[in-house]
Amino acid sequence: MEYRYGSHTVYRIEYHFVFVTKYRYPILKGDVGLRVRELIRQTCQAFEIEIVKGVVSKD
Template identity: 70%
Template sequence: MDYRYGNHTVFNIEYHFVWVNKYRCKALHGDIALRVRELVRQTFELFGIRITKGVVSKDHVHIFVSAPPTLAPSEIRRRIKGRSATKLFEEFPHLKKRY
């Protein structure tokens, strides 16, 4: 096991997140998939969350992460989905028309 250390804590908390596009449309391909991967990495690095494994498929995203005990799973999910969706809609306007 790979334990992580805080100031007064030792922890190994891991979460498996899966989320899908609206209507499971196969929209995550090419530049969009690369950008999703980059946004997820940036967001998790910003909040001190370590990605153990992750896959961006055409219609869904799987991520297995190790997070500090101060972040609830719902908070992690909210931050990653909200930030990535906002940036993707700004950078790829044709996605906003469809979704």
């Protein structure tokens, strides 16, 4: 991660996102899990967001 600069500020923002399905239904398996992973990567690339670590769990 690198620092970002404003006119009077210096900052470095890091986020931690957790995506959970309702009632933790295990739907992120197989082709659906791969597609969700690809969509997240595309979205992050479009907004110039660096993914430090990514995990898709069974639940």
